[in-house]
Amino acid sequence: MNKDISSAVIRRMPRYYRYLGDLLDDGIERISSNELSRLMDVTASQIRQDLNNFGGFGQQGYGYNVQYLYEEIGKILGLDQTHNIIIIGAGNLGHALSNYVRFEKRGFLTIGIFDVNPALAGGHIRNVQIRMMDELPEFVKTHKVDIAAFTMPKEKAEECADLVVSLGIKAIWNFANVELDLPQDVTVENVHLSDSLMQLSYRIVQNRRNDR
Amino acid sequence: MNKDISSAVIRRMPRYYRYLGDLLDDGIERISSNELSRLMDVTASQIRQDLNNFGGFGQQGYGYNVQYLYEEIGKILGLDQTHNIIIIGAGNLGHALSNYVRFEKRGFLTIGIFDVNPALAGGHIRNVQIRMMDELPEFVKTHKVDIAAFTMPKEKAEECADLVVSLGIKAIWNFANVELDLPQDVTVENVHLSDSLMQLSYRIVQNRRNDR
């Protein structure tokens, strides 16, 4: 129905959402694309183009109602629904993710954490129990799981992907440093921390060269 | 000197590096842009264009030597140098980052972790001592610090940015969910986990709509 919206646009939507949330907190009622443009350091034209991919949220001569636009973008991003997350890999990163209380406010709820290490069995992270991997199939059958977050070592990632796909999970938030090979009805969002660090490193080295 | 290379290209370099590393591990000696293209699911044309931003690393009729190309991309990304990192915020995420042994292999070394919580003072994460924030200025003066990783709550981020900038640090790896306002000789790489999760959420909701 919605014709495909370019990923460049999608990438910017959470940023709009963030800025509008801040404006809302500051009690700002309305904002024009021009003011927002100055605030966010993007062109007003881009803001209007981006938003109009999803509909006309503004009003000529007035601008945008902050609260309304904030809520609409929230709906676009699916933040009006609850997303149940399981975390596979109870290492530091798994801990970190499950502790992000802020996510909960946006409707993301960690309902299970899984690991292979028997030493962790029965433990809890903020009242979410750590379970062993062999309990995963039963758990997914008895709970609604929307997202599997992958925080295990990359060597295990492909195997885990096969498992969760076979259990019917349709979305993976992948922190393991490999590309997963998935059926096309399963969506994956990669967070490659080491790629990110390398990009930073590139720019550092580049700046040093320019200084000379 | 190097004319500006588009960020789209830079973003792809770590991925090339990753794939070439895997090929190297598999004992593959040479590869053509065409084979790599199939492997990575990008066009061969793009691979050749991307690489030729930095120089001619291949040979007509032969392709690319995997080892050589791997090392050259490593140099481009600055992985032939050591980068000392301090982590500000010793929460779960700070722990996770400092425990990424893999980063060390690429020349990224955590040399200090800082927090405001006195309960953490004197603790260690993998033989790196947790220090209090008031020790930071002295630490930066007596150690070479290339990167400050921001894993504190977003409310503290801007203030920390002012501090590390005033101490002469030129690169920030920012996990706090705000945009930092920085002088233009300071480079920042943002990792906005909640933005990432929202993009995933968008695609989940989108897929469900399409199913109907």
Place this chain on the structure above:
DNA sequence: TAGATTGTTAATCGATTAACAATC
């Protein structure tokens, strides 16, 4: 009504892909 600002079309710019001559 006049002024402001959107929604949208048109123009520009940049990035990706295709093509092919150069050359190993």
Place this chain on the structure above:
DNA sequence: TAGATTGTTAATCGATTAACAATC
């Protein structure tokens, strides 16, 4: 030498910006 494959130029495609008529 003939075949393969790069490096690079040209063509295409998509995304961003500019402009402006519609309208609140």
